[in-house]
Amino acid sequence: MNLKELPFSMKPVGWFQIGWSGEFPVGEVKALRYFGEDLVAFRGEDGVLRLMNAHCHHLGAHLGHGGKVKDNCITCPYHGWVWSGEGKNVEIPYQENTVNKRLKTWPVTEQHGCIFMWHDPTNSAPRWELPHMFDSFREFSDRDESEFYPIFPHGTRRWPDEPVHPQITFENSVDSMHFRYVHNSPLDPMLLEMDIRDNDSVFRTLFGFKSVRTNNIEMTFDTRTSGVGCSFNVFKGAYNYRVLFSATPIDDEKSELFNTIWWERKDGEEGDMPVAIQDRIKNEILTTVDEDLVVWRHQKYVDRPMLAKQDVKAFNQLRKWQAGFYDLPAAE
Structure with missing residues (x-):
């Protein structure tokens, strides 16, 4: 199928599956790519799955390749910068101050063993719930x-x-x-x-x-x-x-x-x-x-x-x- 000839885009609004809960154990990091975005998913020690843009704002390392879970945050594999599940920089290990810069986060939901992300080009919060x-x-x-x-x-x-x-x-x-x-x-x-x-x-x-x-x-x-x-x-x-x-x-x-x-x-x-x-x-x-x-x-x-x-x-x-x-x- 030639997708370039379609009268609608590849970026609709809605919930979209990105995997199954069994693929995302506590403490592990997973690189993903959807909607033209490099993403990283990780499950914190509290059991909650987070999804955010993958590239560290420091020098652009991909957090999904070598990044590690620290409590409910993710640590960059390049220089150890720590990003919270809300996308906020919360630690730079070799200086006292952090940077006022956030990684984009994406709403996710898990139900009956499946994981879904919310995609909306306007960055609006989820507009509806999934069927169960x-x-x-x-x-x-x-x-x-x-x-x-x-x-x-x-x-x-x-x-x-x-x-x-x-x-x-x-x-x-x-x-x-x-x-x-x-x-x-x-x-x-x-x-x-x-x-x-x-x-x-x-x-x-x-x-x-x-x-x-x-x-x-x-x-x-x-x-x-x-x-x-x-x-x-x-x-x-x-x-x-x-x-x-x-x-x-x-x-x-x-x-x-x-x-x-x-x-x-x-x-x-x-x-x-x-x-x-x-x-x-x-x-x-x-x-x-x-x-x-x-x-x-x-x-x-x-x-x-x-x-x-x-x-x-x-x-x-x-x-x-x-x-x-x-x-x-x-x-x-």
Whole structure:
């Protein structure tokens, strides 16, 4: 996909996944790059994860390469300057005074073992909250996180450096026909419900799969797409599992994609995910993004697509909603 030809930028407003909690243990430092920015993430001794611009204001060393956690701060590997989790210079080890200079910090949130950063070109504070993989689906399912196997590491996979815009990936949320051709589904899901909720921050769809034998709907999946960064999905039927799919811009040419699976435990089961389930998730669910990428990597964005009659309302409503996450004025 030629991202330079798209009619929208790679810098939308919203929450975007940057990893899983298991990748960020206390006391460790991690270099990241998203939205064209070199970033550093570290978890202080208080257990809180911080995210900030990576280059020390002294001589530009990258704090993510050799930097060390000191209490709830990060120490530059070059000359030992210490920066607080709020981005403030709090210590220069060889002089008494510090500098009145701050590193930019980025809001982060962790929920159900996943980590998200807030991106807003106006530097506004988060304008909305993310859906929650469990609390947001109470009217659809009463299952709690403790009733599922741990997601990390066996229920996770990432695709770095993909030439794909996040917005393109979430058009799948209204596209029922691609299941047959891309994923070899024996049935086409039916779009049962569609609405916009949570102060216009979430696009929700409900699909149903009919049984070949009875012609009744025997499996449903409820999708909550937050902005153009994350899609929370609950599948209910013969198998009850949940999927978080996320796409985060790295720069103006590439994104990083994430897939996370919550697989329901059987009654009384404890401990880690059995190998048989690990293999099934790896071979049947995590690979669905591979199938989509065959199309996404080479797709040309069509601004005025020729749509089948059944697709017109859903695609038009989704794209109109997606347009609201670009070029927003600063929040009051």
